[in-house]
Amino acid sequence: MVASYPRGAGSAPRLRSLALPTASLLALFAACHMEAKNPTLQFSLSTAVGGAAEVDEEGDPLLPPDVQAHIQGALEMLCGTPSAPQFMVTEDWYDDGFNPNYPQYPADDMGSGELSDEELEAIAASNELRFRLQLELAAEGRYDEVRIPSHMVDLQAYYDDLRADLAAERAAAEAGEGDPEELEFLEGELSEGAFVNWYPTLRESAEMYRQQCLHCHGVEGGGDGTTADFLNPRPRDYRHGTFKFTAMNAKARPRREDLYRILEQGVTGTAMPSFRRFSRAEVWGLVDYVRLLAVRGEVERDLAYTYRNDFEGDGVLPLSNVLAAYETVWDKWMSAPVNYLAFDGEIPAATPELIARGREIYFDAQSGNCQSCHGDYGLGDGPAAYELNEDGTFKLDENGDRISAYADDWGHPIYPRNIARGIIRGGKRPIDIYRRIYAGINGTPMPGIGESKNADGDPLLSDEDMWALVHFTRSLTERPEPIVHASPDHGGGHADDHGAAADTHEETH
Amino acid sequence: MRLLYALLLLLVPVLGVYTFVTADQHGWWFPDNVSTYGPSIDRLFYLIQAMVAITFIGTEVLLAWFMYKYSKRRDDRGVFSHGNHKLEMVWTAIPAVLLLVIAFAQMGTWAEIKFQKGFPDGEFSMDRPIAEVVASQFDWRAIYPGEDGVIGTMDDLENPFEFVVPVDEDVVFNLRSRDVIHAFFVPQFRLKQDALPGHTIPVWFNATEEGVYDLICAELCGWGHYKMAGRVRVVSRPEYDQFLADLDQEWFSNGMEEVQ
Numbered sequence: 001m002v003a004s005y006p007r008g009a010g011s012a013p014r015l016r017s018l019a020l021p022t023a024s025l026l027a028l029f030a031a032c033h034m035e036a037k038n039p040t041l042q043f044s045l046s047t048a049v050g051g052a053a054e055v056d057e058e059g060d061p062l063l064p065p066d067v068q069a070h071i072q073g074a075l076e077m078l079c080g081t082p083s084a085p086q087f088m089v090t091e092d093w094y095d096d097g098f099n100p101n102y103p104q105y106p107a108d109d110m111g112s113g114e115l116s117d118e119e120l121e122a123i124a125a126s127n128e129l130r131f132r133l134q135l136e137l138a139a140e141g142r143y144d145e146v147r148i149p150s151h152m153v154d155l156q157a158y159y160d161d162l163r164a165d166l167a168a169e170r171a172a173a174e175a176g177e178g179d180p181e182e183l184e185f186l187e188g189e190l191s192e193g194a195f196v197n198w199y200p201t202l203r204e205s206a207e208m209y210r211q212q213c214l215h216c217h218g219v220e221g222g223g224d225g226t227t228a229d230f231l232n233p234r235p236r237d238y239r240h241g242t243f244k245f246t247a248m249n250a251k252a253r254p255r256r257e258d259l260y261r262i263l264e265q266g267v268t269g270t271a272m273p274s275f276r277r278f279s280r281a282e283v284w285g286l287v288d289y290v291r292l293l294a295v296r297g298e299v300e301r302d303l304a305y306t307y308r309n310d311f312e313g314d315g316v317l318p319l320s321n322v323l324a325a326y327e328t329v330w331d332k333w334m335s336a337p338v339n340y341l342a343f344d345g346e347i348p349a350a351t352p353e354l355i356a357r358g359r360e361i362y363f364d365a366q367s368g369n370c371q372s373c374h375g376d377y378g379l380g381d382g383p384a385a386y387e388l389n390e391d392g393t394f395k396l397d398e399n400g401d402r403i404s405a406y407a408d409d410w411g412h413p414i415y416p417r418n419i420a421r422g423i424i425r426g427g428k429r430p431i432d433i434y435r436r437i438y439a440g441i442n443g444t445p446m447p448g449i450g451e452s453k454n455a456d457g458d459p460l461l462s463d464e465d466m467w468a469l470v471h472f473t474r475s476l477t478e479r480p481e482p483i484v485h486a487s488p489d490h491g492g493g494h495a496d497d498h499g500a501a502a503d504t505h506e507e508t509h
Numbered sequence: 510m511r512l513l514y515a516l517l518l519l520l521v522p523v524l525g526v527y528t529f530v531t532a533d534q535h536g537w538w539f540p541d542n543v544s545t546y547g548p549s550i551d552r553l554f555y556l557i558q559a560m561v562a563i564t565f566i567g568t569e570v571l572l573a574w575f576m577y578k579y580s581k582r583r584d585d586r587g588v589f590s591h592g593n594h595k596l597e598m599v600w601t602a603i604p605a606v607l608l609l610v611i612a613f614a615q616m617g618t619w620a621e622i623k624f625q626k627g628f629p630d631g632e633f634s635m636d637r638p639i640a641e642v643v644a645s646q647f648d649w650r651a652i653y654p655g656e657d658g659v660i661g662t663m664d665d666l667e668n669p670f671e672f673v674v675p676v677d678e679d680v681v682f683n684l685r686s687r688d689v690i691h692a693f694f695v696p697q698f699r700l701k702q703d704a705l706p707g708h709t710i711p712v713w714f715n716a717t718e719e720g721v722y723d724l725i726c727a728e729l730c731g732w733g734h735y736k737m738a739g740r741v742r743v744v745s746r747p748e749y750d751q752f753l754a755d756l757d758q759e760w761f762s763n764g765m766e767e768v769q
Contacts, residue, residue, distance in 0.1 A: 212736075227732060247764060257767065265669050266648050269687075273648035274669035277738050342764030350663055423687075428667060431764045471663070479661040 041082035041210070041219050045072060045300065046239055048222065049411060052304040063307055070316040071303050078326050079296040082210070082219060085202040087292065090323060100330070103256070103288060104199040114256055115284070123280045124196045130279035131195035138191040151207035155198055162190050200285030202292060208282060209289045216271065221293030223410070231271045237410050238290055239297020241332070242443040245426035249439045249450075252339040253294075253332045259287045261427075269423035291333065298329045341435050348464060350471035357465070358472025367460050368449065368469055373416040378476040380418035385445075409443035416446075422477040433470045515577035522569035529562070543697045543722070543743070545715040549618045550699040556614060560607055622700075628713055629679030635711045641683040642672055644691035644704045646731050649724055649739030651682075653753065666756045673742045675749040676719050684710045694727035695741055701727055716743040 045053035045068055052071045054062050061068065080086040087100045097108040104120065105111020115123070128135065134146045143163055148156045166186045172178040200208065209217075216231065218224040221238035228235050236243065245262060246254040263283050266274035275283055302325040303317065311317060348354060361368035372384040387395040387403040394402045404413035417424070426432050426441070438450030452460040461469070532538045542551060620627060625635065633639045641652040641660045651672040655664030660683065674680045684693055686704035693712065694701045697720075702712045716722075724739035744752065 230732065247767075266650075268645070268650070271646060271733070273733070273736070274650070276670040277740065340764075340768065342768060344765055345763065347761060347763055422661075428665075429760050429762070431762055435764075474663050478663060 050301045074322045085206045126280040143190050154201045205285035205289040238294040241294045241298040244441050248339045249341040253336045255336045267425050348467045354468045355472050355475050358468035361469050378419040380416040385416045406445045419476045511580035515573045519573040540696045543718040547699040633681045638681045638683045643685050645687035647733035647737040666760045671740045673752050675746045676743050679715050681713045690728050691726050691730050692728035694725045697722045719743050
């Protein structure tokens with residue numbers, strides 16, 4: 001600024017020197033006041049293994065472009081787009097009155113009836129908190145000052161309509177032609193009903209998903225958002241319909257309640273946080289949208305599979321095949337509650353005797369056989385889970401880390417849990433661990449042993465054995481030292497039995 | 510022209526004082542204090558605020574005046590100055606004294622909040638904390654000790670996101686981090702404490718009003734720092750006991766109540 005200029009040049013250069021900073025400041029202000037435009041998102045086809053846009057080694061697509069276009073179009077018809085997500089209602093559903101777009105309404109009255117009356121009450125109570133500022137203003141009749149959160153686009157539209165109707169009704173009342181009942185209804189909706197009974201539409205949930213989930217889980221729910229590359233483990237890819245931490249027996253689809261619980265609790269030890277700061281309705285809405293993405297991904301994989309393996313003719317699959325694939329996927333989701341897994345009885349107390357018995361099962365190659373993967377000390381370093389050299393030692397990669405022998409369903413290497421760290425992703429409650437051991441973990445090599453039979457056809461483990469194993473697993477998570485260490489060299493079973501393993505507690509992988 | 514620049518510069522203290530005076534009306538000032546030691550933190554803040562305000566306004570006015578008086582004129586020549594020893598002594602001594610004043614003024618408050626030998630020793634103490642609050646990328650969870658009162662055992666109860674405490678009681682909890690440095694910050698409690706990985710840090714407070722308060726991570730902890738929110742819910746003693754009972758029931762549930 002103090003740059004020298006020729007003497008006697010007048011004041012013009014000074015003014016000019018002001019021009020640049022002034023212009024930049026103005027530009028900055030303008031930029032701050034510009035409306036942030038949301039990019040219009042589009043669903044694309046999956047390039048993952050089994051996806052419709054998968055390519056071979058040379059980079060050529062496995063399915064020709066016209067087939068891909070057909071799949072793309074079919075999916076758009078069935079599940080909509082990110083800005084207008086919607087499940088297609090098939091003819092049968094329409095006749096039955098079933099509509100999966102509205103879980104809050106009864107299954108025979110254009111809804112899917114997946115929210116109990118108690119849950120609907122809880123949602124209303126939670127809405128009262130969520131909208132307390134809006135309700136305060138509306139209670140005073142100051143409808144015009146009510147501001148609605150930006151992602152609730154349909155609530156905004158509904159509220160605007162109500163306000164317009166109210167204005168018209170009031171004008172009519174002044175002219176002596178008004179309908180008092182209608183006026184009362186409008187005022188009731190404006191001051192309370194619209195907020196207390198709010199349940200997000202899929203469009204609103206998609207906007208919420210865009211703000212909260214998309215950066216990790218991706219537009220299509222493929223676990224390939226921009227921040228996904230920074231995460232270990234990677235975010236869940238919904239498109240298989242496989243979810244790891246559920247309350248299901250068998251490799252079934254999760255219930256909506258299972259997804260809700262994950263959103264509410266978060267997944268400890270991963271980047272998935274708890275979403276309890278949002279209202280119940282908002283979290284249920286996210287569950288609905290995640291299910292839409294999962295259904296879309298499953299249908300895509302199904303159609304891609306059919307085109308690659310079973311489809312003889314040229315041209316495109318008939319509509320009936322597409323709809324059949326859609327309904328098959330839906331049936332899996334709707335039948336999820338049948339596979340719900342709980343323990344009918346009182347959970348036995350975690351006595352030292354029971355824990356010691358659990359320890360035996362942990363090491364018993366014929367029943368539990370847990371140590372083969374989870375290791376002698378529960379550190380997740382058992383030989384069966386890793387690549388081994390011929391002499392039985394671990395193969396190591398260039399960083400000196402052991403190499404996993406297995407990949408999960410999504411193609412990522414998978415390691416057995418280090419139980420001794422005390423971080424159990426699927427939940428640390430006894431019943432959570434019971435479900436993991438009983439039914440295994442979907443998409444991973446962790447097997448379920450709850451219903452295994454021995455050579456005589458009898459159950460391998462009694463209920464008490466199962467709980468012994470659960471309590472033993474829980475005892476490994478204790479700190480500073482577990483009650484009983486898993487250690488092949490120890491007699492095991494009592495509180496003072498932990499010396500040898502205490503030093504092996506550092507994180508190994 | 511030089512008058513214009515001087516006045517422009519003078520806008521800085523004028524706007525600064527204006528925002529300060531009107532901050533309360535706009536809701537930009539402190540949230541209500543609900544902590545027993547909050548008032549002494551606020552007193553310290555106002556003490557420093559007064560010192561800073563006087564210094565800020567004085568130096569800004571002086572700068573504006575200098576800008577007007579000593580701006581370059583067409584035919585001036587520069588003046589060489591070797592400085593002024595007395596002036597420098599004065600402007601070194603005054604801040605030094607002020608720093609000492611702050612250092613002594615804060616000692617009592619610091620000792621009350623942070624010194625472990627002065628920690629509350631009632632129902633909750635450093636040996637028997639109410640819970641362990643664990644920070645991780647990017648959420649908070651409270652781990653209550655369960656029946657045996659010891660954290661890290663099989664009867665622990667975990668509550669994600671929400672830390673529930675009884676009102677009007679001295680509450681001691683342990684703060685831990687699972688990955689990087691986080692900071693436990695509840696503005697209404699006037700309480701901020703870093704959570705360091707590998708350390709278990711005892712913290713205490715006494716909340717004087719029931720309510721729901723935002724728990725914020727106050728240490729840039731990674732890409733998700735902005736969304737690392739939690740909640741502290743201050744409830745009456747009966748509600749607190751009920752909360753623990755409900756949590757215990759949910760924690761040791763056999764899953765059958767969900768069967769429809």
